[in-house]
Amino acid sequence: MGILNVTPDSFSDGGKFSRIDLALNQVEQMIADGAAIIDIGGESTRPGAKDVTEKDELSRVIPVLKAINKRFNVVVSIDTSKPSVMAEAIAHGAGIINDVRALQNDGCLDVLAQDQSVAICLMHMQGLPRTMQHNPQYKHLITDISTFFEQRILACTQAGISASRLILDPGFGFGKSLEQNYSLLANMDKFHAFNLPLLAGLSRKSMIGTLLNRDVNERLAGSLATAIIAAQQGAKIIRVHDVKETVDALKVLQATHINK
Numbered sequence: 001m002g003i004l005n006v007t008p009d010s011f012s013d014g015g016k017f018s019r020i021d022l023a024l025n026q027v028e029q030m031i032a033d034g035a036a037i038i039d040i041g042g043e044s045t046r047p048g049a050k051d052v053t054e055k056d057e058l059s060r061v062i063p064v065l066k067a068i069n070k071r072f073n074v075v076v077s078i079d080t081s082k083p084s085v086m087a088e089a090i091a092h093g094a095g096i097i098n099d100v101r102a103l104q105n106d107g108c109l110d111v112l113a114q115d116q117s118v119a120i121c122l123m124h125m126q127g128l129p130r131t132m133q134h135n136p137q138y139k140h141l142i143t144d145i146s147t148f149f150e151q152r153i154l155a156c157t158q159a160g161i162s163a164s165r166l167i168l169d170p171g172f173g174f175g176k177s178l179e180q181n182y183s184l185l186a187n188m189d190k191f192h193a194f195n196l197p198l199l200a201g202l203s204r205k206s207m208i209g210t211l212l213n214r215d216v217n218e219r220l221a222g223s224l225a226t227a228i229i230a231a232q233q234g235a236k237i238i239r240v241h242d243v244k245e246t247v248d249a250l251k252v253l254q255a256t257h258i259n260k
Contacts, residue, residue, distance in 0.1 A: 001238065035243045036074070037237065039076075057080065078098065079100070081100060090117075096118060099122065112161050124174065125171050203246075228250070
């Protein structure tokens with residue numbers, strides 16, 4: 001999954017792809033590098049991020065979505081928590097709704113229940129983006145996240161959404177301390193108990209920068225290491241900025257498994 005942020009303030013690439021031509025060039029490169037999914041984000045969810053209006057998010061996301069679907073044959077994911085954006089994105093051919101709030105906002109379950117064609121990624125987040133990194137606390141990290149997933153899966157099925165449409169993302173960096181993030185990575189395989197695909201989004205995150213004392217543009221090696229570990233833990237989707245390098249690393253891992 002290649003990341004395409006069409007925001008002015010995302011932590012790594014904010015403002016780089018706000019023009020449609022620049023966005024399309026980036027999508028073309030990511031597909032050439034091996035991306036099977038393009039994840040469009042119109043609202044930054046970095047720690048401390050400000051809320052974006054519905055109008056602004058729609059104006060950022062929908063034109064790019066339409067342009068991608070017109071030009072490329074690729075699955076497009078929309079990273080949003082707003083039901084109106086979800087509905088518009090589905091109407092214009094989105095294949096996945098990727099929600100950091102796991103469909104907890106009013107109206108989201110209804111929108112996804114009305115259209116049975118799209119996959120849905122439910123992410124765990126403790127708190128909200130503005131405050132989520134202010135001393136996050138858990139009784140038992142893996143158990144607490146598993147309980148959250150149980151509750152959200154139940155909410156989906158009760159709303160008429162088949163569990164077979166769901167993808168689970170434990171939410172690295174979303175309300176987790178440095179130690180909690182690495183504990184989560186080490187124990188990601190525990191979530192296979194749900195028998196659903198797992199998504200891992202670790203690319204360039206502060207858990208890498210803080211550990212290695214690296215600026216956001218110096219985190220490639222750490223990002224590749226976390227991608228490999230996540231894949232070894234059974235993640236089916238790896239969400240990244242650096243598609244080419246990650247695909248190369250995963251091909252080496254795959255070849256090693258094949259020849260074991």
